[in-house]
Amino acid sequence: MASGQVSKRVKFKSSVKDPGTPGRLFLTLERLMFKPNSPNSATKLNMEFRFVKNHKYTKEGSNKAPMLNLTSSQGVSYIFEFESYDDLHVCKECVGKALSKTGETPKPIDTSEVPSEQPSTEELLLRMNMLRENGELQKLHMRFVSDGILTEAEFWATRKKLLGGNFSKKSKQRTGLKSFVLSDTKPSTDGRTNKVTFTLTPEIVREVFAEKPAVHQAYLNLVPRKMSERDFWSKYCRAEYLHHAKNANAGAAAAAEAAEDEELALFLKPDDILASETRRKIRCVDPTLDMEADEGDDYTHLPDHGIVRDGSKEITESQHEHYRRTLSQELNRHAAVVLQGTPIDEEQLKDTQTVAEALKLSKQGQNASNEETDMNTNQDRLSRISKMIEIDDLQASSDLPLAPLSIKDPRDYFDSQQATALKNSRDTSIGNDPVKRILSAEESYASLRDSISHVKTTGLINPIITPEAAVKVLSVLTHNISSTKYDIGKNHGLSFLDTLPNTSKEELLYHWTSLQELLRHYWSSYPITTAYLYTKVSRLKDAMSKIDSQLQELKESVQSDLRHQVTLLVRPMQQAIEAAMQHHDAELQKRSARSGERSNGYT
16 A cells, blocks of 8 residues: 555445445545446445444454455445455455544454344244245245345344244233122121131232221331231221121210221221312312202202101211211222222232232332323313403404395305396306307207317317227237126126136235345335444345346246236236336435435445
């Protein structure tokens, strides 16, 4: 590199499997240029090294052709294949010096292989079983993976659902709470003594904690610091026994014991956590409702409606009302918990402490989401209220000087409008002569006869359809009639594919499935942001071009009477290929335009 420039004979490639364009590579410390040997070739390159992101090269002795891969800042790869490894080393040294001069020298990568995720042994066995059971999938695998169009990881990446469905037959859906009330378990007695026994299981404890947040919070605060778990549940069962007592003085007895035992009072008093949650939900309700609309449905204030009660008992019950729970409250709370679901899996139902800790973690996440929801709901509520508030001086006047429109029969309205329009048209004139709109039958017939005579002599200046299009339509219709007139009535359930020879039919279906596979990978690779995607798109484009030529050969190989129908079947596939090619060319033009503006890319 004494003269400051290196020149070597190379082949410029867009991908590793591309045969390449032979030409000459010129390297300096500032830029690189490629000039093809053929003057008619449009593949030219003129790029500054400051736009090169990194470079890769093949190791000597790896049984691979000596290649140098330069990746631009836009993710485009420029691959050069040399005649010998000596030429590669000289150019690699020059590229390293040029990149070190620009101050953007990354560490060279020894291999150009794209890292792929190693599948597990179980997944490999599933892949082998799927290929063995599905012949069509096996053909696609042999065609694309064996030929190097797709890698193993790319081929199976689009079939993760098929593999995932066989990994585990266990349902991932969490089991919800049962609809019947487990916490409302009746105590058992032995019949001889007054001993009452409650049975608590981890499932019942989970429901108790979910339906009664105050009990859950008391468990976390008291057990095991202030009392044992046995004492805690003994007090809870005592409170439940008092709540479900059917005697008339149950409320008074619960109030008396709550006054003596503060810890027992935690289970007898109303749940403050539930009350705050209820208030939060009430605040989320839109208050702008017309309550007077339902006033007519209220019959309780009318005579002979409702239940007559003696007020003497109500005074006694109201003194201890907050120590009593109604059945409707328990059922409503249980229904709310069932609909909400359980955040605890069955595996966590080991002991009471595990259930309490798991429910605590789930409540923390719910509280954070509830706070965010409350803020959004409050903002929506305020905006709705502000929109519904009427300001008198900003309202439009209600006494508008307009007559109400009352149309009994719509035909009268439209007839009157038509008569008005006709009258106005009669009043208009062209020059000094008024326009005459009413013609007699003789005048109309004479005008039509003159028009027909004029068409016969001069012909139609602007025909309805061009002769070329008319001939094409006529030929297609004639061909369809001639090819199908002998098949009418023979077999209604027979499709056109069944009339083709077996070899042509299988080949057509094979091309269809192959093209669908290629198009799926092709369109999922856009936008091209890395050199790996650029190389992948180039491989897919070459494979689709090959299928396009094979489809053209298939159309020419079938019989003449079947060629038209085969053309109709092949046309959607060729249109899909053409759309992909056009998109690829458009992307190359955009990239070339950007590269030309920055002196980086094709020119």
